[in-house]
Amino acid sequence: MPETTTDTSSNGFEPRIVAFFCNWCTYLAADLAGTSRMKYAPNARVIRVMCSGRVDPQFVLEALANGADGVLIGGCHPGDCHYQEGNYKALRRFKLLQRMVADLGVEEERLRLEWISAAEADRVRVVMDEMTDQLRRLGPFRHEEAVMAIAAQQPQEVPV
């Protein structure tokens, strides 16, 4: 049992992670982790994409805007992309997206990009556990609440 699942610092909060895994590497690694009966945090909803280069930054923001507490992108190691350079495109987009969300006050732990080959099932386990643990400590993203507050926002209080 990984120690993260016994962490009680989060008051029972279980983060929701949306994970975009590339069809050729990370998804197969997750598959292998499953068939190898590895135990890891069940907090990620895995979405299989053909390539990490398919992950539009809009997907990441859409996930956060719709209730995700963190987004994980998994692709092939540099040089191993099934489509030659899709993972490099993912890396470039990720680097720029990181800068953008930082300016919007989103904690950097909420986004993560990992290169995980089809053989690295244990890496899936470690990353899933680590990220879940970090997000537990960080707390929920609560984007919905932030947006609702805007719709119902009040002008400044009348000072005395």
Add this chain to the structure above:
Amino acid sequence: MTDKPKVAFYWCASCGGCEEAVVDLAEELLGVAAAVDIVFWPVALDFKRADVEAMEDGEILATFVNGAIRTTEQEEMVHLLRKKSKVLVAFGACAQLGGIPGLANLWDREAIFERAYLTSPTTENPAGTVPLTDYAANGHRIQLPGFYDTVMSLDQVTQVDYAVPGCAPTPNLIAAAVGALLSGDLPPLGTVLAPDVALCSECDRRDTKPEDLHITAFKRPHEIIADDETCLLAQGLLCLGPATRAGCGAQCIGANMPCTGCFGPTSRVHDQGAKAASAIASLVGADDPAEIERILDGIPDPIGTFYRYGLPHSLMVRRRQDTVETTA
């Protein structure tokens, strides 16, 4: 009163450029003025709020609202005009997407008041006076509209029927929108009244855009003298044409300046900034993480670049308010 259809114009958090754009219709304005009764237009005509309040619901055929919503008064006026109008049009980038004023969503009221009224280098305010919504002076009470923490686009406040994009909208689009309203030949509700393709498709320089583009250094317009026939992206200028709606005739590029995205996204895009960043980042000509970072350093203000006209309308809406820093 005549039987001519009634039209109103209103401005919220805006610069006045959209009002200019109406006047830019030039002699076509005479045709518009002859075909309609302008019943409310604070910048040009002396009608008051009470005149609007006295109208029947739905009496105005169309109201064109420009500017974003950031005060209680703007919100009240927008609700009033919505009630009195059959058609409500978000006119210009601020009403449609939040616009330049929407970049204030990187801060909040407290931070903005502090900067504007207390700490900016040109401010002399020893008494520390900031705007109040209610103030007593000389036996009178003075009331000002309240100021919101978050700037909103028009459709975040009320139902909007159409949008005319642009900062400011171009005369061809305004004329087409007015023509469509008067003829009653209207597209489905919610339509943005401009072509639904990217600007590159109507850019004169599109044939000079390389198939495979690798940018190894982003240049800012003041740093180079751009060739006036070649694709600006190919010259390293950050042109948002690939991720911006067409319809302006690529006027900025015609003046050798890159597109900054004022026409907003096409209908297939949910988040203009993310999509634009995606398009630009994929052109970065490096595979090494450190080299990618170095090239991205050439975009010093990514939010101000990719969300210049649309932060309130974006998926994230604003900077998370609990992370806004004040300068004090």
